[in-house]
Amino acid sequence: MSKKSISFVTDLEFCPTCGTILPLPGMDDYVTCKLCGYKIHVQEFDGVKITSSIVFNRPETLQTNAEEGETSSGPLADRKCSKCGHEKMSYTTRQTRSADEGQTVFFTCLNCKSQEIEYS
């Protein structure tokens, strides 16, 4: 369920060309990607931003509740553990608001508890 919304947010808030997180609109009519210079008109960007923040708020609330318990009780992803080959891992996401970093996903294997970190 919430597995889908991760890629959703990633697609919408990040530069479609290089994947860098996009800065907030300033006084210009365009938001420019710091890395590759890709330009998106502010109007277009605003629409995208509203949609993505609605999608994003729900999993974040769920995670906050899950984190009060055990790490392993968080949402599950169909991800294969590189250590033991188990195919279910729980995950937690952290959204970094700095312009240079995107969303970070922390995976924990339900079988051997090994952790993997993925940057998008």
Ligand SMILES: [Zn+2]
């Ligand atoms: Zn870019």
Ligand SMILES: [Zn+2]
């Ligand atoms: Zn494992």
